Amino acid sequence: MNGNDGNLLLEVRDLTFSFRTYAGEVQAVRGVSFNLEKGKSLGLVGESGCGKSVTAKSLIGLNPPKPKGMLKKGEIWFEGRDLARLSEKEMQRVRAQDIRMIFQDPMTSLNPTMTIGKQIVEGILKYGDKSKEEARKIALDTLSMAGIPSPEQRFKQYPHEFSGGMRQRAMIALAMAVNPKLLIADEPTTALDVTIQAQILDLIKDIQRQYDTSVIMITHDLGVVANIADEIAVMYAGKIMEYGTAEDIFEHPAHPYTWGVLQSIPPEDTSSREPLHPILGTPPDLFDPPAGCPFAARCPYAMKACTAMYPPTFDQEGEGHFASCWLYHKKALSVVNPITGREVAKHE
Secondary structure, eight states: OOOGGGGGEEEEEEEEEEEETTEEEEEEEEEEEEEEEEEEEEEOOOOTTHHHHHHHHHHHHHHTTTTEEEEEEEEETTTTGGGGGOOHHHHHHHHHHHHEEEEGGGGGGOTTTHHHHHHHHHHHHSSSOOOOOHHHHHHHHHHHHHTOOOHHTTOOOOGGGGGGHHHHHHHHHHHHHTTEEEEEEEEETTSHHHHHHHHHHHHHHHHHHHHEEEEEEEEEEEHHTTTTOSEEEEHHHHHHHEEEHHHHHHHHSSSSSHHHHHHHSSSSSSTTOOOOOOSSSOOOOOTTTSSSSOOOOGOTTHHHHHHSSSSOOOEETTTTTTOOOGGTTSSSSSBBOTTOBBBOBBBB
16 A cells, blocks of 8 residues: 555545444444545455455445444545545545546436436536536547447437446446546446356456546456456455555455455366365454454364454565464464465564
C-alpha cells in the first residue's frame, strides 16, 4: 500500500462499521485500511459475509444509516476530502459524478418503469452542464461502448426487455456515462453464465484502460480478479488478512487463508483428477469476534498465540505485500508454504 501520494486517488484508514440488530451488534468491518492509485484496480476478495461489500458501500455512504448502521471510526480520503465526514447531500453529488457502483443484480438498480436511455440521460443531466441533446448522444455512445448492439433501438427499451448480460452492460453504461474517477463493481458477474462473465470482465478491463478509471472489484472468486486487479486485498471476518499485487497473491501467497482459497479453486483442466481441498469449518460469529486471528479455528497451522492475540502485520518479499499471521514471528513453528513449497520466512 505504498502509493505515490501525487497519484493517490483513495486512502482508507482503519474503517470500522457495525450493524445493530435485534440480536446485538454485528461487527461487519473491523479496521480495514488500503490505498488505490489513479487508473489502478483493486480486488477485494473473500467469502460471503466477510465484509467486502460493506467496505465498498461505506466508501459512498450506501450502508444503512444510524441507528441500524454505524460507521464507528475510520477515514475515507478521496481527492483530499474525507468522505466519512460529508453530508448526505454532498455524498449524493460524489455518487452522481465521481464514484459509481454497479451491483450483482442490475434489476434491483435499474428503474423498471423508465427506458434505459432515459435513465442514463437523467444521470448525466442531474449535476452536469450538458444539454438534453448532448446527454442523449453521450448515452448512445456509452451504450455502444458497453457492447450493446443497436443502441438507438435499445435506448428506447425497458430493463425487462434486456437479457441478464445486457442489463449488466446497461448498468456499466449508466455508471460510465459521467466518466467517474472510480468504478466499484460488486460481484458484477455472479448471476451470469461463464461466457457472459468473461465478456463483462473484459469490458471492465477495457474501460479501465480506455478511460483511465480506477476500479474496485468485489468478489468471492479469486479467479475473477486474476487478470483485472493490480492489487488484491484478501478479507476474512471483517479484516484484511493479506494484501499485495496480483502476482504476490497468486505466485507467493503468504496467509494460510489465502493458501486455502487457492487450493480450493477447481483446476482449469476439467480432466484433472487432483482432489479439491475445501476449507473446513465455518467463519466466526461477528456478534462476538475472537480476540485472536479470526481464521484460527479453521487454520491447520494455528498455535496458542493465534487464539490469544490478533497477529501483527508482517512484510513479505514483494514491496507492499503483507500478511497478518503469527507464522512469520521468529518464535513460530517452521511451516512450509503449500503453494510455493518453501519454508515461511521469520521476522523479529
